[in-house]
Amino acid sequence: MxxxxxxxxxxxxxxxxxxxxxxxxxxxxxxxxxxxxxxxxxxxxxxxxxxxxxxxxxxxxxxxxxxxxxLPSGRFRVIVSDDAARFIIEGKSLFSKHVLEADPRILPGDEVLIENNKGELLAVGKAVLSGCEMGKFRRGLAVKVRKVGGETLRES
Structure with missing residues (x-):
């Protein structure tokens, strides 16, 4: 198996x-x-x-x-603003306006790795939009966050 x-x-x-x-x-x-x-x-x-x-x-x-x-750097990655990072580590979904950068090869339904702009992994989730759309749309849900990082991320 x-x-x-x-x-x-x-x-x-x-x-x-x-x-x-x-x-x-x-x-x-x-x-x-x-x-x-x-x-x-x-x-x-x-x-x-x-x-x-x-x-x-x-x-x-x-x-x-x-x-x-x-994975190569950037693959399946979504980089978020510092403002959004606080909410992501609480398990909240990621909205498009908070996406700083996204792998343009991401398709809706893909598993994505959500990072802050320092390159720290914050969470994993399921893409709702394509990577290209995440960077361009200013409204709407980009990623449904499923699992977040450990306690050390929450304390920072």
């Missing part, structure tokens, strides 16, 4: 990401009812879930940190 999760990762995030994101020793929890992959763990930490509606991967914050280290 690990091969299936790796194949999904390669499709979703780019070739050769799967084996690095989910190395040997990764555990895949399988649904008893459907027989499909459900949750992905490494060293007891939940990295991702496989969404039942579309079969794609939804990352946890831990999984997002691993993915960030594997």
């Amino acid at each position: 690990l091969d299936v999760v790796r194949a999904i990762s390669n499709y979703q995030f780019g070739l050769d990401v799967g084996e690095k994101l989910f190395p040997d020793g990764t555990t895949v929890e399988v649904s008893k009812r459907t027989g499909k992959p459900k949750r992905v763990y490494l060293d007891g930490k939940l990295l991702a879930t496989v969404r039942s509606n579309d079969g794609l991967i939804a990352l946890t914050f831990e999984g997002a940190m691993r993915l960030r280290a594997l």
Whole structure:
């Protein structure tokens, strides 16, 4: 089942990401009812879930940190203003007017990594708009935030 999760990762995030994101020793929890992959763990930490509606991967914050280290700079990234960063780490959704920069290859529905302008990972979420639209629109929802960073980010 690990091969299936790796194949999904390669499709979703780019070739050769799967084996690095989910190395040997990764555990895949399988649904008893459907027989499909459900949750992905490494060293007891939940990295991702496989969404039942579309079969794609939804990352946890831990999984997002691993993915960030594997991707080229800027890929699947959305950079936000300092004003918005405070709200993002509280789990609030990201609105277009607070986007400073976004990967133009982002498509609606993509998993995205939300960073502040210092390059610190704040959260992971699901894009509502394309990367090009995020930078141009001044109104509307850009990203539905799903998982936010640890306590250290909240204290700063």
